Each structure stands twice: as C-alpha cells, then as structure tokens.
Amino acid sequence: MADRKVDEETGVETTGHSWDGIEELNNPLPRWWLWTLYLTIIWGIGYTIAYPAWPMVSGATAGVMGWSTRENVANDIAAHDGQNANLVAALLEADMAALPENADLNRYAVARGGAVFRAQCSQCHGSGAAGAVGYPNLLDDDWLWGGEMEQIVYSVTHGIRNETDPDAHWSQMPAFGDIFTREETTATVEYLVSLASPEFDATLAEEGAVLFLDNCAACHGDAAMGDRAIGAPNLADAIWLYGGDRDTLAYSIENARFGVMPAWGQRLSDEDVRAVSAYVHALGGGE
Numbered sequence: 001m002a003d004r005k006v007d008e009e010t011g012v013e014t015t016g017h018s019w020d021g022i023e024e025l026n027n028p029l030p031r032w033w034l035w036t037l038y039l040t041i042i043w044g045i046g047y048t049i050a051y052p053a054w055p056m057v058s059g060a061t062a063g064v065m066g067w068s069t070r071e072n073v074a075n076d077i078a079a080h081d082g083q084n085a086n087l088v089a090a091l092l093e094a095d096m097a098a099l100p101e102n103a104d105l106n107r108y109a110v111a112r113g114g115a116v117f118r119a120q121c122s123q124c125h126g127s128g129a130a131g132a133v134g135y136p137n138l139l140d141d142d143w144l145w146g147g148e149m150e151q152i153v154y155s156v157t158h159g160i161r162n163e164t165d166p167d168a169h170w171s172q173m174p175a176f177g178d179i180f181t182r183e184e185t186t187a188t189v190e191y192l193v194s195l196a197s198p199e200f201d202a203t204l205a206e207e208g209a210v211l212f213l214d215n216c217a218a219c220h221g222d223a224a225m226g227d228r229a230i231g232a233p234n235l236a237d238a239i240w241l242y243g244g245d246r247d248t249l250a251y252s253i254e255n256a257r258f259g260v261m262p263a264w265g266q267r268l269s270d271e272d273v274r275a276v277s278a279y280v281h282a283l284g285g286g287e
Contacts, residue, residue: 084108088271096149099278106278113279116272120264129283134242134259139285142239145169146228147287152277157265160231165263171231176215177254184211189249195224196238 004016007025015024048054051063062068081088087108100106118127124135131137141147145155158167176185191208194200213222219232226234238244241259242252265273280286 091271091274094274096153096274096277099149100282106282109275109278110282112272113275113277113282116268116276117279120268121276129280129285134257136241137239137285138280139283140239141285141287142234142237143285143287144226144228144231144233147281147285149277149281149286152281152286153274155261156268156273156277156280157263159263159265160261161258162260162263164266168263169231172258173219173256175254175256179215180211180253185250185253188212188216188253189246192224192235192249193244193246195236196244 004013004026006013007023010025012025012027015026017024048061049063050065051067052060053063054061087105090102090105091109094102094105099109117125117129122129125131125138126135129138131139136142136144143151145151145160155169158165158169160169161171162168176188180188187204187208188211189208190201190204191206191212194202194205194208212220212224216224219230220226220235221232224235226232233241240248242248242257264276268276
C-alpha cells in the first residue's frame, strides 16, 4: 500500500493504517498462534466428518461415527424405564384407594406425578396447585366431581365437558339471563351471599330464596349444598371458582359457566394418570 512506511524506531513496516496519528506495525503473527489456528481448522473439519454437522434439505449429515443426541436420550429413558419397570407394573395394578398404605410405591407415584403435574397441569392450576379464576384449587376439599383417589383418576382420565371423550364429566347450567329479570338475578345473588356472609339485605335475600328454590334447588339442593353426581357445585361454602362478589355472581347466573378440562387419558400413559392423581391427592385436598 502507498501509505505503508518503515517505522524509524523499530525498523518494521507499518500496515498503512492510522488512527488519530497512531500507526500499526505489520509484525508477523506468532508461530504458536498460527499453528493453533491451523490445528483448530483441522479439528473442525474432522469433527464435521465424524459427527452430525452440515444441515441438508431434510436433516443433517449423520457423521461417520453415527453419534446421535436423540439416541442417547432415548437410551437414557429406556434405562430409566427399565429400572422402574417393577414400580410401574405395581402402580398399574394397585388399588388406588389403598396406595398411601404402600409407602415405597406411594413415594414413587407422588414423585412421578409431581413431574407430570409441573409439565402438564401447572399451566392452569398453578405451580402450587392453588388454582386461579376459572381453574379449581386442588388444595382444598371442594371437589366438584369427588376428591377420593379413584374419583380423581377418573376426572384426570376423562376430563370435564370436553368433546373428545364420551365418558367426560358433563354438566350444563342454564343461562338465567334469558329466564330471570335483572331484579330477580339481584335477589338470587343476595340469597347466595347470605349463605356465607353476615352482611346482606335480608328482605332481598328472602325474595331470592324463593327464586332459588323454584329454579335452582333441583340441581344445587334446597340448602344449596350442591350435588356431585350431576356436577352441581356447593354454593354455601364461600368457595367460588369464578369469584363470589355480587357482580361476578350475577354474571355467572345470567351467562352460566362452561369450563373445560382435557381428557388426559388420551395424552398420558395410564401410569402417569395414576401418578399425577396420587400427587394431587397427596397435596392435602384429596379426600
């Protein structure tokens, strides 16, 4: 380059570049650095030949060694399954109601079920299973379809109000907005509030009690205690899936609710269904 010149102090030619008057000497690279560079290039070429590397249209070059991370993972899973085969077989044959009495098997089921829950169920029910608006809290005893071990297994297997499993739990509340006037809805709400709160309008609640008996008691019972056989929730325990304030109760009465749970028996293995049921039951809310 025309700008190159020999540095007077060192006698080394410059690169011809100048930054604010500072010039760079064109010193040769150290031999050790060059040899390291050459070796890494050779190593890289060898690696792409030996292992999967170059992307192709429908995959990647397999490499002459046939190494596969997927195969390694599959082998690890197979080894894990082999080690737990006896426990899995025992879990599939176990009487779920008596499972807690078998300490070793129950410990395995709860541990496995916890992993399944975190991967598949926590998105709706929360990482701690405390639920959210519209998603049941699994830590209490307020089980719409029953909280005994076998009942939980059934609910997990078939789900609730889905259209993929003919054995899913199913219930449907009418939308009373097409039946009640706004005043009648307000009175019914006040009656429901009176069941669990000391702060209510007695006159309005008395009117709502009559409306409740005439229109709601057939499913929820005369005392509003619900009926698990038909999926009618208990309305007298102050536990509300969508909220228990007056506005939310009015919305629920007028529009009804229709929460859906997938049929996990179609997505999980039988042992995983049993395991996650054992885990949920062990959280403290199971009956």
